Amino acid sequence: MSFTLDAVSQRYITDSGEIVHALADTSLEVPAGQFVCVVGPSGCGKTTLLKILAGFLRPTGGQASVKGSPITGPSWERGVVFQQANLYPWLTVRKNVELGLKFRGVGAAERRETGQRSLDLVGLSGFEDKKTYELSGGMQQRAQIARVLANDPEIILMDEPFGALDALTRERLQMDLLQIARERQKTIFFITHSVEEAVFLGDRVLVMSPRPGRVVLDENVEISKTYGRLLPGKELRSTPEFIDLRDRIADTIYTGQAPA
Numbered sequence: 001m002s003f004t005l006d007a008v009s010q011r012y013i014t015d016s017g018e019i020v021h022a023l024a025d026t027s028l029e030v031p032a033g034q035f036v037c038v039v040g041p042s043g044c045g046k047t048t049l050l051k052i053l054a055g056f057l058r059p060t061g062g063q064a065s066v067k068g069s070p071i072t073g074p075s076w077e078r079g080v081v082f083q084q085a086n087l088y089p090w091l092t093v094r095k096n097v098e099l100g101l102k103f104r105g106v107g108a109a110e111r112r113e114t115g116q117r118s119l120d121l122v123g124l125s126g127f128e129d130k131k132t133y134e135l136s137g138g139m140q141q142r143a144q145i146a147r148v149l150a151n152d153p154e155i156i157l158m159d160e161p162f163g164a165l166d167a168l169t170r171e172r173l174q175m176d177l178l179q180i181a182r183e184r185q186k187t188i189f190f191i192t193h194s195v196e197e198a199v200f201l202g203d204r205v206l207v208m209s210p211r212p213g214r215v216v217l218d219e220n221v222e223i224s225k226t227y228g229r230l231l232p233g234k235e236l237r238s239t240p241e242f243i244d245l246r247d248r249i250a251d252t253i254y255t256g257q258a259p260a
C-alpha cells in the first residue's frame with residue numbers, strides 16, 4: 001500500500017508556550033512494497049513523521065495520505081513497532097500476539113491460527129505460553145513484530161525497533177525482517193540512528209536535516225540489486241558500493257546538506 005506526504009509540516013506548542021518547528025514542508029511518495037529507512041540527527045522530526053503516518057498526530061500543515069485517502073487516525077492497516085516492546089506482562093506471548101485480533105472481534109480459532117503463523121514467522125514457536133518477562137530483549141522485539149504482523153497491516157512503521165538490542169541479536173532480526181518484508185510485500189517506514197542499518201535494510205534511504213526537519217537526501221539503494229541482497233550481512237557491508245553510500249549518508253547527516 002502506497003503513502004504520500006504533501007507539504008506536511010509540524011509545529012508543537014510546549015507547555016511554556018514556546019513554538020517548536022519540528023518538521024518543515026515535507027513531500028514524499030512511497031510506493032507499495034518499498035522499504036524506506038529514515039536517518040537524521042536527534043530531534044529532527046523522525047518520530048513526528050512516524051506519528052503523523054500512524055495517525056496519532058494531525059500535522060499542523062499539509063496532508064498525509066494512504067493510497068490517496070487522507071490519514072485521519074490510527075488504523076489496523078498501519079502497524080507500529082516501537083523501540084520498547086510494550087507487551088502486556090500479565091498475558092502470555094500468544095495472548096499478546098492475538099490481542100489486536102481479539103479487539104477486532106476475530107473468533108478464537110482464527111485468532112489462534114493467525115497468531116501462530118505470526119509467531120512461527122518471527123521464530124518464536126515454542127515460546128507461545130511464556131510470560132513476556134521470561135523472554136530476552138530480542139525475543140520481546142520479535143513478539144512485538146509478531147503482534148503487528150498478526151493484524152496483517154499493509155504498512156509497518158518502525159521507530160528504532162532494534163536500537164536497544166545487542167549487535168548479534170540486531171543482525172539476526174535485520175535478516176529476519178528483510179525476509180518478512182520480501183515475502184509479505186509490506187511497505188516499511190523504518191527509523192534508525194544507524195547509517196549501516198539503513199543502507200543494509202532499505203530499498204531507499206531518506207536523510208533529514210536538523211530541526212525543522214526536511215528530507216535533504218533521498219537515495220535509492222542499488223547495492224541490493226547488484227548483489228541480490230543475499231550476501232551475508234558482513235560481506236555486503238564491506239562492498240565498495242555499500243561503503244560509498246554509507247559515507248555519503250553519514251556526511252549528509254553531519255553537514256545537514258546533500259553532498260555537492
Ligand SMILES: Nc1ncnc2c1ncn2[C@@H]1O[C@H](COP(=O)(O)OP(=O)(O)OP(=O)(O)O)[C@@H](O)[C@H]1O
Binds near residue numbers: 013020046047
Ligand atoms: N509533544 C511535543 N511538544 C513539544 N515539542 C515536541 C513534542 N514532540 C516532539 N517535540 C520536539 O519536536 C522535535 C522533533 O521531535 P521528534 O521526536 O520527532 O525527533 P526525532 O528525530 O525522532 O528525535 P530522536 O532521534 O532523538 O528520537 C524535537 O525538538 C522535540 O523536542
